[in-house]
Amino acid sequence: MTKQEFRLKHDGFEGPLDLLLDLIENEKLEISQISLAKVTDEYIKYVRSLAKMDPEQLAEFLVVAAQLMLIKSKSLLPDLKLEADEEVGIEELQKRLAEYKKIKDLAKEIKNLENKKLRIFTKEAYLGIDPIFYPPKKTTVLVIKEIFTAFLDSIPKIEKLAEEKIKRIISLEEKINHIRSFMQEAVEGAFSQIIKGAKGKVEIIVSFLAILELAKQKFLELGQEKSFGEIKIHKKAKDSVTI
Numbered sequence: 001m002t003k004q005e006f007r008l009k010h011d012g013f014e015g016p017l018d019l020l021l022d023l024i025e026n027e028k029l030e031i032s033q034i035s036l037a038k039v040t041d042e043y044i045k046y047v048r049s050l051a052k053m054d055p056e057q058l059a060e061f062l063v064v065a066a067q068l069m070l071i072k073s074k075s076l077l078p079d080l081k082l083e084a085d086e087e088v089g090i091e092e093l094q095k096r097l098a099e100y101k102k103i104k105d106l107a108k109e110i111k112n113l114e115n116k117k118l119r120i121f122t123k124e125a126y127l128g129i130d131p132i133f134y135p136p137k138k139t140t141v142l143v144i145k146e147i148f149t150a151f152l153d154s155i156p157k158i159e160k161l162a163e164e165k166i167k168r169i170i171s172l173e174e175k176i177n178h179i180r181s182f183m184q185e186a187v188e189g190a191f192s193q194i195i196k197g198a199k200g201k202v203e204i205i206v207s208f209l210a211i212l213e214l215a216k217q218k219f220l221e222l223g224q225e226k227s228f229g230e231i232k233i234h235k236k237a238k239d240s241v242t243i
Contacts (some may be wrong), residue, residue: 016064175210191231
């Protein structure tokens with residue numbers, strides 16, 4: 001997806017799943033954890049542009065963004081162990097996205113039928129006659145009551161969700177700037193120094209993503225003598241990258 005195409009659809013998404021499905025379909029990918037990890041960066045770019053959006057609507061986009069960051073972190077760190085509720089959240093996102101795709105596909109089919117202008121015509125002899133209810137012979141008031149009650153019971157109940165305070169998590173940009181400042185005073189260091197004092201595994205993951213990004217930008221060189229050993233960080237001689 002080019003930047004120009006992305007701007008053209010900037011205000012055309014009805015919700016987070018609509019945006020996510022559009023990104024996956026543009027990349028011609030099947031709905032999976034791999035595809036979700038691939039489109040995470042484009043999704044985050046869009047969410048950043050929603051600063052002036054209604055808080056409740058913005059919260060929906062942020063919830064999906066958090067799940068996508070978790071999926072991307074898991075793809076970069078295969079040995080990362082997730083909590084049970086985090087695993088369930090990832091599975092539910094995939095299922096919701098798959099169901100949403102089915103609904104959108106069906107909506108297109110209905111639209112096509114409408115465009116064909118298919119209509120139902122009745123006999124003129126019935127015009128002006130009041131409609132009369134003709135139930136099946138064995139239908140009773142009790143049967144109708146039971147069916148109607150079962151229908152009402154199947155409607156989801158409105159439940160008030162428990163309120164949770166949103167914790168501030170350090171952003172990837174903040175961590176990148178922190179590491180750049182750290183490496184201004186030292187030519188080399190270690191990943192353990194970067195994550196010293198980290199508050200939880202989320203900050204550790206963000207720190208890891210930050211050094212990968214800086215290595216991609218050719219600001220750092222990374223080295224590791226053995227599997228699961230200390231990650232050595234070396235600052236390149238010339239810093240030509242700006243954030």
